[in-house]
Each structure stands twice: as structure tokens, then as C-alpha cells.
Amino acid sequence: MQLDLNLLIALDALLEEGSVTAAASRLHVSVPAMSRTLGRIRRATGDQILVRTGRTMTPTPRALALRASVHDLVQQAHRLLSPHTEVDPASLTRTFILKWHDALAAAAGPALQRSTRAEAPGTRLRFLAEASSDIQDPRRGDIDLEAGSSKPSTPEIRHEIVGHDRLILALRPEHPLAQGEMTLADYAAAEHVTVSRRGRLWDPIDDELKARGLRRQVVAAAPTHATALRFISHDDLLVAVPESVSRPDLDALGLHTRPLPLDMPGIPICLAWHQRYDNDPAHAWLREHARTALRRACGASASVPGAENLPPHAEPAPAAS
DSSP states (O other): OOOOTHHHHHHHHHHHHOOHHHHHHHHTOOHHHHHHHHHHHHHHHTSOSEEEETTEEEEOHHHHHHHHHHHHHHHHHHHHHOSOSOOOGGGOOEEEEEEEOHHHHHHHHHHHHHHHHHHOTTEEEEEEOOOSSOOSOGGGTOOSEEEESOOOSSTTEEEEEEEEEOEEEEEOTTSTTSSSOOOHHHHHHSEEEEEOTTOOSOOHHHHHHHHTTOOOEEEEEESSHHHHHHHHHHSSOBEEEEHHHHHHHHHHTTOEEEOOSSOOOOEEEEEEEEGGGTTOHHHHHHHHHHHHHHHHHTTOOSOOTTGGGSOTTOOOOOOOO
16 A cells, blocks of 8 residues: 555644644645545544534544654654754744643743744644643653643653742732731641642642641642632632742732741742654754743743753753842
8 A cells, every 4th residue: 555644744733733624724735625635544544533523623532542653753754854954933834732830831921922923923832731630741742842840750851940930928918917927837827728730738838837747727729820819819818829930910919928937949940842852943943932931931041051051851050040
């Protein structure tokens, strides 16, 4: 059987876009042509690949199983057949998938969107919410860039620390603890909100308090920092949030901040990607824009001296705050 590698490119676009129309636009072909290509893919695979459910199209189980391999093959083909190692952003047409912590997406995402679109108007950014059970996995090539506070645990995932943040206490100005002295016992006795996408009612602060023989009153868990700040803007509650990346929400809601009455470790801002993208010029271009946006969001300088000489998995020294 003669293989048509163009079907792989079309299949990759169809599975990423989940739409014949969007895939046609991405590949600059007509919708009827893409529909015919989908028919050829169905005949070649013996599977429907995409089935209509109402106004949308849903991938079949076979399509979901193929998606990672297809994406990897297409990326390898692009790298293999690319005649140069430089990227021309003005002519770049690509959709990048990013899974960032919600606070980082809110604080740095708009700046990243502006800077990438200014240089490469043909690119698009898809920010995915963090989920309690991960469907997308950077090890399969589903994610172009991850950003959060956790370092990857597998060797094939590259990472670098692009900045640091610190936890502070947020509360409404009318809260009894907004002014005056606040002891650790005062802090523990107040009512608190935790931030956990899994709804956990404890976090490392509780471990630190337990070591000191104290226990705080956690009355609610919010899935994001933005949601938690909404909670405390209406009631006498406390929440610990990262200072720099939460600043826009803190200011918009008119909230008060105080130092935590106990020492907590700094929060690393970690950028991660699969090693298969190390030599991808377009991905390297995206990483540079992401570094700049994240460093600015966490109050660091736009560049860390000497970082460009480090291997991809190395950690640059923290920028001065």
C-alpha cells in the first residue's frame, strides 16, 4: 500500500483542531478538500476518527490513541526536512499548546500573547487549565510548554527556573487582622481559604503550623488563586498567595496584604518542555518570549545573565528581586 504522508499532517491538524473547518483554515485548503481528506483518512485507518456530536466533532477512542504518535511523527518530519535552523516569525503559522498554572497564565499570558502576535501574527496560543487528572501529557507531545512551581520528575522533560515568587497573606482591609500586630497564634486562630484544584483543605502551611503545635481553621478550598481572592474580598478570611503574579488581582479587588507570620520557602517559576523540542527553532522562539513574560510577571529582570550558556535542563541562578 502506498503511503501519503500528507494524510499525517492533515490528521494532526484535524485532531488538534477538532474541526474540519478549523483544520482546513490551518492548512490553507478548502473545507471540501479537507472533508475529502478526512474521508481518505477514515478509509486508510478503518475508523471514523471524528464523529459529529451536535454542532461539534468528537475524536473516537482510536483517534485519541493515535494523536500523540501522529503529532510526534509530524514534528519529526518538520525537523528532518527543514532546510534551515532559523525561524522567520513573520511567516510562522503554528498553534502552540501551553498548560500553565492559572496565576501564571493570568499574570504573564496577556504579555506573551501580545509579544508573539506582534512578531508572528500567524501563530496562536492555546492555554489549557490545569486539571485534577491530567489528560494532556508533555511526554506525548501534547503540550508545548508547561509553567508552574513543580520541577518535572522525568529525564526527558527539560526545565529551567525563570524566576521566583513568595507567599504573602491577603485579606480585605476591614479584616480585624489587617492592621496592628499579628502573632502566629492570631494567624492560626483566624479562618482560612486554601487554593487547590483538587479541593484539598490543607497545604504546606499546615505542615509548618503543625510542627509548631498549631492548627489553623480552614473553612473553604478554592480551585484558583483568583477565586480564593474573591472569597476573601467579601468575608473575614485569609489566604496565602504568590505576591508578584497575584498583584493584578490584589490591586483590582482592593485587597490588603501582609507578610506571613512564618517563614515559607520561595516559589520557583519553572518552565518545562519535552526534549524533542530542544532543536525546534519555532519552539525556541516561543520559549524566549515565555521566559521574558514570566520573568516580568514575577518581578525579575527580563533576562538572567549567563542563562543562554546553560544546557536546556539547567537552572539559572535566581534573578535579584
